[in-house]
Amino acid sequence: MARNNQTVIISEFLLLGLPIPPQHQHMSYALFLAMYLTTILGNLIIIVLIGLNSLLHTPMYLFLSNLSFTDLCFSSVTVPKLLQNMQSPVPSIPYAGCLTQMYFFMVFGDMESFLLVIMAYDRYVAICFPLHYTSFMSPKLCVCLLVLSWALTTFHAMLHTLLLVRLSFCGDNVILHFFCDLSALLKLACSDTHVNELVIFIMGGLIIIFPFLLIVMSYARIVSSILKVSSTRGIYKVFSTCGSHLSVVSLFYGTIIGLYLCPSTNNFTIKESVLAVMYTVVTPMMNPFIYSLRNRDMKRALVRVLCSMKISS
Numbered sequence: 001m002a003r004n005n006q007t008v009i010i011s012e013f014l015l016l017g018l019p020i021p022p023q024h025q026h027m028s029y030a031l032f033l034a035m036y037l038t039t040i041l042g043n044l045i046i047i048v049l050i051g052l053n054s055l056l057h058t059p060m061y062l063f064l065s066n067l068s069f070t071d072l073c074f075s076s077v078t079v080p081k082l083l084q085n086m087q088s089p090v091p092s093i094p095y096a097g098c099l100t101q102m103y104f105f106m107v108f109g110d111m112e113s114f115l116l117v118i119m120a121y122d123r124y125v126a127i128c129f130p131l132h133y134t135s136f137m138s139p140k141l142c143v144c145l146l147v148l149s150w151a152l153t154t155f156h157a158m159l160h161t162l163l164l165v166r167l168s169f170c171g172d173n174v175i176l177h178f179f180c181d182l183s184a185l186l187k188l189a190c191s192d193t194h195v196n197e198l199v200i201f202i203m204g205g206l207i208i209i210f211p212f213l214l215i216v217m218s219y220a221r222i223v224s225s226i227l228k229v230s231s232t233r234g235i236y237k238v239f240s241t242c243g244s245h246l247s248v249v250s251l252f253y254g255t256i257i258g259l260y261l262c263p264s265t266n267n268f269t270i271k272e273s274v275l276a277v278m279y280t281v282v283t284p285m286m287n288p289f290i291y292s293l294r295n296r297d298m299k300r301a302l303v304r305v306l307c308s309m310k311i312s313s
Contacts, residue, residue, distance in 0.1 A: 010169040012092045013188075015085055017178045018273050029086045035285050036079045042288030043068040046298070053301040059137040060122055064291060066146060067115045067248075071284035074108035077101055078179040078280050085178070098180040099161055105179065106157035110207050114149035116249055117211040120218040123242050128225045156203055163199060167191040177276070212253050219246070244291045251286060255279040 020028045046068040050056045081101065085091030093101065125136045160182055167189040177184045182200070186193045222242065255278040258271075292298045 010095055010173050012094050012173065013098050013180065013185075014174045015081075015091045015093055015178055015180075016174060016176050017082070017085055017091055018277070019270055020086075025086060029083060032079060032083055032086070032281065035281055036075060036083070039075045039079075039281075039285040039288075040072060042285065042292075043072040045302070046288050046291065047072075049298060049301045049305060052305060056297060056301060059139075059142045060119070060126070061297075062142055063115055063119045063122060063146075067112065067119070068288065070108050070111045070115060071287050073104070074112060075281060075284040077104045077108060082178050093180065098175075098185070099164065102164070102180040102182055102185065103157045103161045106160060106182070107153050110153035110156055111149060112252060113207060113211045114153065116245070116252065117214050118145050118149065119245055120215040120249070123245060124218040124222055127222050127242075156207060159199065159203070160196070163196050167193065167196070178273070179276075179280070181276075208253075208256060212257075215249055215253075244295060247290050248283075248287055251283050251290075252279060255283065 018028070047065050050061045050065040078101070081093065085093075122137060126133050129136060164182070164185060167186075168191045169188050170190045172188055175181075175184045175188070182196075186196055219242070255275045258275050292302070
């Protein structure tokens with residue numbers, strides 16, 4: 001039913017998907033399915049290990065379990081629909097489903113950004129103020145940081161969703177992406193999107209740029225602190241402690257900055273599709289390996305669980 005001469009009610013969108021040749025569709029489907037199952041299994045293992053092992057009930061592992069839960073959900077927002085559309089002749093998504101996907105994509109994406117900041121602060125306190133760590137990172141403060149982060153991410157995602165609902169869309173309902181990205185949806189709108197773009201500019205700085213700067217500041221203070229340590233063993237211990245977190249930060253923010261802060265002139269290039277896959281599929285899959293392979297406590301917890309399972313069997 002027409003709203004006016006130029007706009008129509010859009011009941012669904014068509015997701016263009018990834019630029020994969022038809023002859024490689026089945027192989028790509030198997031690859032993405034394997035990556036998604038690895039993401040689910042890897043993050044679930046970290047959550048279960050931290051929950052079962054009382055020695056891991058510390059602020060650092062509390063934040064790590066939340067990061068694993070966030071990664072698990074973040075990947076689940078986009079990859080199942082991508083897999084479904086790769087096997088469907090009409091890769092469509094309902095209007096309400098598109099808004100829902102965009103909302104949860106922003107919630108879990110923003111939450112990952114906040115968690116990386118909190119984990120950087122946790123490492124800063126542990127290295128620079130080791131004697132006061134337990135008082136600074138009290139259970140009450142940790143819970144408050146997590147609750148505040150979830151509240152801010154929910155508000156941010158809801159704000160963009162409500163601003164998007166008020167827009168009208170033209171007959172063109174083809175999204176040049178493999179999921180409902182906010183910027184891709186705004187390109188299809190017939191209404192004035194200046195308010196949406198202004199909110200993206202303001203909130204994007206608070207959600208992406210400001211947390212990234214806080215992480216840089218935290219590690220600048222850490223580096224300044226470890227330079228005062230004369231022991232080579234002490235310096236190695238500090239770098240081994242922060243190495244996993246730095247790897248995740250580089251992987252996450254590197255792709256985000258390359259995709260959103262250095263966009264291409266075209267609508268959806270191969271570079272943008274690769275970067276989008278990196279932070280929606282690859283990063284959530286790699287995080288469990290990064291933290292488990294470089295973390296002795298996680299390895300010991302896994303060995304204990306495997307040994308207990310072997311003994312019980």
